[in-house]
Amino acid sequence: MFRNKYKADNDTINPDKALIKYLSVRMKQAQSASEKPEPIHSVVKIKKRRLAHAAAAIAACLAILLSAGGLYLHFNQDQLHPAVNTDQKKHESTDESTEKKDVNNFATYTELYNLIRSMEQTADFGSDEDFISETAPAAMPGNNINGNPIMKGGGATGAATQATQATNGKANSRETDSHSKTNTQVQGVDEADIVKTDGEYIYTLVDGKLKIVSVNGSKMKMLSSIDVGAGSDVKSEYKPLEFYIKDDRLIVLKNKYKIDSDYSSKPRAEIAYDGCYVYNRNCSVVADVYDLSDRDAPKLIGSSGQSGYYLSSRMVGQTLYLITNHNVYDTAVKDSPETYIPMIYSKNKGRIIPPADIYISKEPQGRQYIVVTSVDIANPDKQISSKTVFGCGSTLYASTENLMIASGSNGRNSGGTPVAGRTVPQVAEKTQVSGAVTPDDSAGGSSYTEKNKTTTTTYTNSTNLLRFSLSDGKIELAAKGSIKGNLLNQFSMDEHNGVFRFVTTVSTHTETTSGSGENALVTYTPGTTTNSLYTLNPKLEVIGKIENLAQNERVYSVRFSGDIGYFVTFRQTDPLFAVDLGNPAKPKVLSALKIPGFSEYLHPWSDNLLFGLGRDADLSGRAGYMKISMFDVSDPTDVSEKNKLILDGYYYSDASYNHKAIVISPERGIVAFPCDNKYLIVSYTQNGFVKKAELSVDNYGVNQRGLYIDDVFYVCTNKSITAYSMDNYKKLATLKF
């Protein structure tokens, strides 16, 4: 669809992060100095001026950042340290005396307040980057966490055995069931979606209503429609996001936006259409649990919530894990911890997360918390456990035992930590000769000044990791680590036999500063892009790695399957790498298959076959039609593309970016996914792919889901559910909402 594709294309166009950073500094300077408007003479002139400004700003920027880095270090010499209980009795009143305590040992509200304030005053760039040199001890995050056993069972070996059954990355949606399930990453770990089925009913979230439809073959009937977004008024706005079905329980997750009083005079639609376009600083996420024993009349039996924007969630057994990002703005008021500490809500009562459950990341990246809570859906009015880390996180992976939260940009932008800084003195000219600058008298006889120096700094992006252990709803922060590069998505992370595996795209850029002060010139040069694979132990220490793969390409898809990891990078042709992770300390590239195009989603089809969904490409690297491939991986040292089908005329599928949009069933031998303005069903047999059906849909590819129950295939959109016979894909019936 044009709109989707145009948006997707635009989303890849981003301003340079370094540019944003110095723009930020310039703006702040202008704000404080109420800088006089520059007369605009001509475009060319402006450019020159800017460069001079840029240099000054960059110099200031680096200086500030370095000092900020030092500050964090001072606050947190013990890395992530949980607050101790002795302080808990004081937190209610945020006792002033806590300030006097040794900040290295306590994370009190006051300490956090001071930290937040200090970040405002120095340079909070609010981005996901930090500029603390990796070569300095400050940036080498250790992994010992005071007072927190790394794993129950006493360490790595215990963890390893526990994790074994937990995550076999393989064929997770494979099932012998009579109906399809949401395509999830890890077996035993459910992920929320907008359409689900339990084999008897279809549940779908449409325009804020949760509709329950009994299917009974093609005789579909709507049993009930719950207004899960109810309760919105001029003061608050609910936006249902996703839901879970677990036996007779329905769990609906929704964002709740509190609307500023200033807005309340305006029509709501104008303020908060679609929720995401309107910025609102007071957001929380609510999990409503309904009893479905009578599906004609579902009953709300409880709800709980927490501060922040919905990041993601997982469900393991009866336990829901809810993860949000909570921002702190310039509004922190010392005596009101609620202005800078996230809250958890149950039964409409809020409470501030106690200090014992708050951690401060060693390198807080902006004034942001990640909040993790767990709820037993049998007892939904109360969180089992809640934890928050001051720092941030953007991508997460969960097995049944561990929750991994990664922060860093999501792999599309460069940026990050300077790994090497060196100063290259150029052939220095006497300042008198240049005439452009005044001689520096204070230099005390030196005929040279700093003004002709060139400083080159290379930055490499990186990802910080936090591991939480999960056990029946108990969440414990277990380890912290860091790897080079950025992750693509949740599939870039995996856990197998107690080893955590990551595939990243590592990119560098170089900043060269010539001269200093007003006459400095800063140039940004994008550096190399390479790809890496890291294996980490439960302490999140790197134990094995492969680096410098596929120069100038980036990762397009990743899938781990037991001892083998697959990933695709792309520039012109698609190298599909197969990596042997049998010995995590020595990962080894087994093969790199080069075929035209690339896969954006990989899924283990069987022990010998790997399915890929992506795009075809011509020799210049220009992406063409959608393409699906079946790779023969029976011999990982010689992976081949066994079958492929180019979907002529199709360019875009939600499934490329959202694994929940695809149905993959090796048992039924089908793959089904939305594609442009159709819904495609493709069968796969020994002889290859055969396009079975191109079903017309009524909502242009947005939020379509397919599912099957027995011999009927259903296509769910926000307007209707249509049933098709799986024998011939003839339309059987349509239920319009």
Add this chain to the structure above:
Amino acid sequence: MSPESLRNARTQNDSVDEILERYAAMVYRLAYARTKNRFDSDDILQEVFMRYIRSAPDCQDEEHRKAWLIRTTINCSKTLLTSAWFRKTAPLSDTLSFEMNERSEVYYAVLELPTQYRTVIHLFYYEDYAVAEIARLLDCKESTVKSRLHRARNILRDKLKGVAFDVQE
């Protein structure tokens, strides 16, 4: 604490970084759609936000702020696009391959449109503005926006013939 006290604790002034985080990409993408190259987009990005700081517009809400930034972006790029220097020297640079990971038919087709068409297409399809809102942003008649959209769609449809995009929507 009541929601009331939370509200009272807030100030109207968002920090520079928050504003950049929310709008830098928006401004940049619109600038790119208009100037077709990253260097000018970099300049416009800076100019727009520096103007924002200097003129400190009294934005009543986020929509207002967003609209202010979009208008300023258009104005800044207009100044640039109509300058003699730009007309004489601006190459149709292919820096896009640097920005994008792959060449996109759709984005290229849009870039080949005349500037005015590009702008309405961008505001309509990327920023999801309605025709009436675009008319207000561009300070022109709704019918003008409609006809530009219509013509742009015809060109796009022609360019993307055989490609399964529904340009209408």
